[in-house]
Amino acid sequence: MSFSLLGLSATILKTLADINFTVPTPIQNIAIPAIINKKDVLGIAETGSGKTAGYVLPIIMNLQQRLLLKNRHANVLVLVPTRELAEQVKDVFNIFGKNPLFPIKTLAAYGGVSINPQMMGMQGVNVLVATPGRLLELVSSNAVHLSDIETLVLDEADKMLNLGFKDEMTKVINLLPAMRQNILFSATLSKDVQNINQILLKEPVIIKIETEGESLDLIKQVAYIVSNEKKGPFLRYLINHHEMKQVLVFASSTHQVDAIVNKLRKNNVDARAIHSKKSQGSRTESLAQFKSGKLKVLVATDLMARGIDVIALPFVINYELPRSPKDYIHRIGRTGRAGESGNAISLLSTNELDHFEVIQKKMGKQVEILDSEQILKSAL
Incomplete structure (x- = not known):
């Protein structure tokens, strides 16, 4: 029609x-x-x-x-x-x-x-x-x-x-x-x-x-087993290896969001944080820069997820898993929209594996889980 x-x-x-x-x-x-x-x-x-x-x-x-x-x-x-x-x-x-x-x-x-x-x-x-x-x-x-x-x-x-x-x-x-x-x-x-x-x-x-099943079909999902202390370095590896120009990273708390951004900036990765404790001016500026493609990495909490609408966003990364499967779907749903394909990557510590099994069952899809250690070894 x-x-x-x-x-x-x-x-x-x-x-x-x-x-x-x-x-x-x-x-x-x-x-x-x-x-x-x-x-x-x-x-x-x-x-x-x-x-x-x-x-x-x-x-x-x-x-x-x-x-x-x-x-x-x-x-x-x-x-x-x-x-x-x-x-x-x-x-x-x-x-x-x-x-x-x-x-x-x-x-x-x-x-x-x-x-x-x-x-x-x-x-x-x-x-x-x-x-x-x-x-x-x-x-x-x-x-x-x-x-x-x-x-x-x-x-x-x-x-x-x-x-x-x-x-x-x-x-x-x-x-x-x-x-x-x-x-x-x-x-x-x-x-x-x-x-x-x-x-x-x-x-x-x-x-x-x-629409969940249809939209999820457009998203290529993959997960990596990563220890908590190595999530930061592996996140930087993914950004550089895939030459990501625009990536939305989700974390579970405002403290973790700020910590991720600080680490990325110290390693010369252009990143900004968006969460409820940021001023409205800061949030508006960060989102505008990200939407326009001037900002490479935006790190956010779940509270901000539904206000982030970027056309043809190529990458979403779960630095940590959300509490509920619905929040997981909302997160990765920032990519793979309006007929465009997208990529969703999850970084899993060993104590998150059982929860990720529950998420996969709820969304009715199996996600490939890879060992980050083997990938890093082959990259060196």
């Missing part, structure tokens, strides 16, 4: 063509017409399935058809769990909202930075993308009014609930008009997500896209 058959405007179709978006993803095929027709939507699909454009495109369509009313307050509210995802969603709205006749103003609001510029930027906002805590701060300061919200989007609802935003989300929802369109997207359909669905959505169009 083509985007031209989904009811989108000529302006949006031209933008899609300009950035070489030719074929909608399965979730976009169903979500776009449903949202244009003002239906409530529940979408369950993995990261990388096209969920963001699946709601951004039809929301822009609906906004542009009614912008002549010139409301003073935002009409669309998108709640997200992280600052990085807020900026990512804002960027997608900006790409497709460019229309000289009906320009759409989008603002991202989140904590960790001064609230004053966000308060001053509220004038004339059509789409507000926000984390729940900062949104409530803006409401309590009378900087934003939610009385005109016609469409609410909960993006990455499972992540928001996992991060403890349930009470804040409930407070926000209670401030909204009763008559509105509700859109809920999530990577998983957990019990908490089901409960919100039952309270929030009215006769929703339900979309469940099974």
Whole structure:
């Protein structure tokens, strides 16, 4: 199916063509017409399935058809769990909202930075993308009014609930008009997500896209047995041996992320860290440099994973395994996206082998496990 058959405007179709978006993803095929027709939507699909454009495109369509009313307050509210995802969603709205006749103003609001510029930027906002805590701060300061919200989007609802935003989300929802369109997207359909669905959505169009198997087929996975003290040298060997120009490395803690970056820099490998203890300015700059290809190695925690969306990212390395198989899939899902192949490498200490067996069973795939000692010996 083509985007031209989904009811989108000529302006949006031209933008899609300009950035070489030719074929909608399965979730976009169903979500776009449903949202244009003002239906409530529940979408369950993995990261990388096209969920963001699946709601951004039809929301822009609906906004542009009614912008002549010139409301003073935002009409669309998108709640997200992280600052990085807020900026990512804002960027997608900006790409497709460019229309000289009906320009759409989008603002991202989140904590960790001064609230004053966000308060001053509220004038004339059509789409507000926000984390729940900062949104409530803006409401309590009378900087934003939610009385005109016609469409609410909960993006990455499972992540928001996992991060403890349930009470804040409930407070926000209670401030909204009763008559509105509700859109809920999530990577998983957990019990908490089901409960919100039952309270929030009215006769929703339900979309469940099974994409894990398809996307994993595009990822070449390999694991190496490496002692903890040799993981640093072996990581540098992999980066140099494969001549990696762009690689995302995952570690389990902010302390470990910083330690990895320090070691890489001492060995003349261009690397930066991104985690919750970094300032927003540092995080934004690191991510921008990595996306543009100016930064070779970005080292991150799992909390940052869903805000990192890089087209055709060639390599992901697990310096340590995550706690859950789902987090492992989310990590390696940063590569092998949008039809492009990718590589996922895991460095396993001996006490991680049993856990890696569990991960392989959960994702239904066997991964080749090699001995790093033999590889290093042959390389010398």
